[in-house]
Amino acid sequence: MTPNNPSELLYVFGSFTILLLVAGFYCLVVTRSFLRAVIAIELLIKAVTLFFIAVGYITGKPALTQALVITVIVVEVVVVVIAGGIAISVFRKNDSLDITLLNKLKG
Amino acid sequence: MNTIDIVLLVAMTLAAVWSVMGRSLLKATIGLAVTSAILSILIFRLGSPLAAVFELSVCTGLITVVFVSTISLTKPLTHKDIIEMSKKRNRRFIYLPIILGLVAFALIRAGIPKGLIMSTGETVGNVTEVLWNMRQLDMFGQVILIIAGALGVVVLFAEAKDDAK
Numbered sequence: 001m002t003p004n005n006p007s008e009l010l011y012v013f014g015s016f017t018i019l020l021l022v023a024g025f026y027c028l029v030v031t032r033s034f035l036r037a038v039i040a041i042e043l044l045i046k047a048v049t050l051f052f053i054a055v056g057y058i059t060g061k062p063a064l065t066q067a068l069v070i071t072v073i074v075v076e077v078v079v080v081v082i083a084g085g086i087a088i089s090v091f092r093k094n095d096s097l098d099i100t101l102l103n104k105l106k107g
Numbered sequence: 108m109n110t111i112d113i114v115l116l117v118a119m120t121l122a123a124v125w126s127v128m129g130r131s132l133l134k135a136t137i138g139l140a141v142t143s144a145i146l147s148i149l150i151f152r153l154g155s156p157l158a159a160v161f162e163l164s165v166c167t168g169l170i171t172v173v174f175v176s177t178i179s180l181t182k183p184l185t186h187k188d189i190i191e192m193s194k195k196r197n198r199r200f201i202y203l204p205i206i207l208g209l210v211a212f213a214l215i216r217a218g219i220p221k222g223l224i225m226s227t228g229e230t231v232g233n234v235t236e237v238l239w240n241m242r243q244l245d246m247f248g249q250v251i252l253i254i255a256g257a258l259g260v261v262v263l264f265a266e267a268k269d270d271a272k
Contacts (some may be wrong), residue, residue, distance in 0.1 A: 001215045009108055011219040015211070020123055023203065027127040036134050042170070043123050046146055057153040067237040067245065069150075069158040073165050073171065074249045076156055078256035080170050083251045084177040085263035091181045094167050105109070 006058045015055035020047035034090060034097040038083045045076050119145040122130040128200050132194045136174040142216065154256065157234050 024043035031037050031090025049069055087097060094101045119142055126138025143166040151159035238246065 005108075006220050011110060012113070012116070015214045016120060018214065019120050019207055019210060020111045020206060023120070023123050023127055026203050026206060027200075030203075031196075033132070035110050035174070037128075037209050037216055039126055039174075042139055042166075043127070043142070046123070046142060046166075048148065049158075050146060053150045053153045053155050053158060054119075054171075056155065061170055062154045063237045064232045064241075065233060066155045066158040066234045067242050067255050069155070070238070071242075071249055073158075073161045076167055077169060078252050080173050082259045082263075088180050088235050089263055096208050097181060103159060 012052060017047045017051040017054075020044075020050070032098050032100055034083075034087045034099050037099060038080060038087070039077065041083075044074065045079075046074060048072065048087065071084055112149070113154075114147050119149070120207075124203065128203065131189055132178050133175070136171055136178065139174070140171040142168050143170070185187055 010021065018044055020086045024047065027040035027043070028037055031040065049072055052065045052069050052072070053062075056062040091097055094104065122138050122141040122145060126135045126142060127207040129138050143162060147159045147163040147167065150162055
């Protein structure tokens with residue numbers, strides 16, 4: 001890829017980031033499945049990753065953004081693994097992954 | 108900006124929408140893996156090969172495996188249940204393509220805003236230098252997070268084991 005027009009590049013990547021964010025937020029608001037909510041969070045993280053990398057490329061600091069993205073990926077994995085464990089626990093308690101049933105929990 | 112980048116970005120958005128709207132959770136997981144794979148190609152093309160390798164191996168590989176394992180540990184729905192649930196879900200998700208279309212239209216209509224790029228400052232060295240010399244606190248944070256994740260899984264599975272007794 002050639003960095004021809006930085007404003008154009010940022011506009012295009014920013015636009016697709018916004019589309020991914022909209023899809024993720026919509027899914028997070030509308031869904032009732034625990035695992036699909038986790039998928040929505042994943043999409044939000046992917047949007048942020050894309051924007052970080054695009055900004056690093058445009059500003060000429062790919063090393064700094066790569067380091068941040070690697071941290072984000074580690075956080076992403078931990079979030080998914082813990083959410084998976086919680087999903088299995090919720091399923092064993094409620095026999096369903098419906099997030100509306102989480103009201104039954106203590107606390 | 109090449110045409111291939113636009114094609115990749117559009118394909119990634121479509122895969123993301125498919126993963127959100129897909130009928131079964133397994134298909135949604137596959138959609139997420141496809142999104143990750145396309146994102147890793149984009150990251151590589153944007154001059155960040157190390158982050159691309161992490162994205163491909165961890166997000167496309169490991170996270171998909173974790174999702175599939177979680178789905179397999181929960182009770183699968185019958186085909187009839189899936190069709191029944193998808194009818195209800197389709198009613199909730201039908202507005203997503205419309206909203207995305209409206210947002211895309213608004214973004215195209217707005218055009219490229221002026222003064223989008225701010226001053227960039229100094230250029231830093233390579234990624235290993237940044238990770239080990241400039242962002243040491245991030246590395247400690249990552250180590251703590253991984254330990255917390257491992258402990259969390261141990262506690263959750265132990266709890267599940269107690270319940271089984």
